[in-house]
Amino acid sequence: KQEVTQIPAALSVPEGENLVLNCSFTDSAIYNLQWFRQDPGKGLTSLLLIQSSQREQTSGRLNASLDKSSGRSTLYIAASQPGDSATYLCAVKNAGNMLTFGGGTRLMVKP
Amino acid sequence: NAGVTQTPKFQVLKTGQSMTLQCAQDMNHEYMSWYRQDPGMGLRLIHYSVGAGITDQGEVPNGYNVSRSTTEDFPLRLLSAAPSQTSVYFCASRKGTGGYEQYFGPGTRLTVT
Numbered sequence: 001k002q003e004v005t006q007i008p009a010a011l012s013v014p015e016g017e018n019l020v021l022n023c024s025f026t027d028s029a030i031y032n033l034q035w036f037r038q039d040p041g042k043g044l045t046s047l048l049l050i051q052s053s054q055r056e057q058t059s060g061r062l063n064a065s066l067d068k069s070s071g072r073s074t075l076y077i078a079a080s081q082p083g084d085s086a087t088y089l090c091a092v093k094n095a096g097n098m099l100t101f102g103g104g105t106r107l108m109v110k111p
Numbered sequence: 112n113a114g115v116t117q118t119p120k121f122q123v124l125k126t127g128q129s130m131t132l133q134c135a136q137d138m139n140h141e142y143m144s145w146y147r148q149d150p151g152m153g154l155r156l157i158h159y160s161v162g163a164g165i166t167d168q169g170e171v172p173n174g175y176n177v178s179r180s181t182t183e184d185f186p187l188r189l190l191s192a193a194p195s196q197t198s199v200y201f202c203a204s205r206k207g208t209g210g211y212e213q214y215f216g217p218g219t220r221l222t223v224t
Binding site (some may be wrong): 032034036041042043044045049051052089091097098099101103 | 115144154156161167170201208210212214216217218220
């Protein structure tokens with residue numbers, strides 16, 4: 001059974017810092033990995049989708065990498081801003097129809 | 112496009128009551144699903160559908176029913192609400208069963224007393 005872990009569970013940084021969020025998974029036979037952002041009391045917003053054949057995806061200040069063989073993905077946020085404060089979730093898709101989610105990293109960017 | 116919409120946003124039920132959580136998408140997505148999100152448990156799949164007329168169970172299906180009569184709508188029914196079903200419920204959709212991006216609705220916060 002796929003298990004997805006996100007470390008750290010919470011992170012507080014000053015504005016302007018570059019930061020890395022980690023996601024690890026136990027079964028490397030994945031179709032893709034998706035990073036989401038969730039604001040308090042809101043739904044999940046898709047940030048980046050990396051297919052299993054890809055190594056990384058970029059969107060603005062966000063860059064996500066994927067290393068299938070080691071079961072790891074990282075989400076890099078450049079020049080963090082207070083508006084980046086949210087919970088970040090990663091989810092992996094194996095064969096079948098289910099996404100398996102990590103527990104999330106709660107990010108606080110202080111002005 | 113409105114994307115994935117859910118109603119209601121909030122609901123309080125008494126134990127034993129039944130209700131239906133509504134979900135609709137306007138992206139012509141074949142695949143739709145329901146998740147619940149609980150503190151310390153993450154998001155868990157309840158039921159999913161790969162197209163109109165086809166549904167299947169996810170990880171935590173007990174106490175819930177679904178049907179998919181149209182591509183757009185995927186309601187979730189609680190048959191006899193229990194306090195253990197207090198949670199935030201999210202509906203999601205994607206284009207198909209392959210490696211497509213998944214989109215989520217805003218959620219329904221349900222409390223069962």
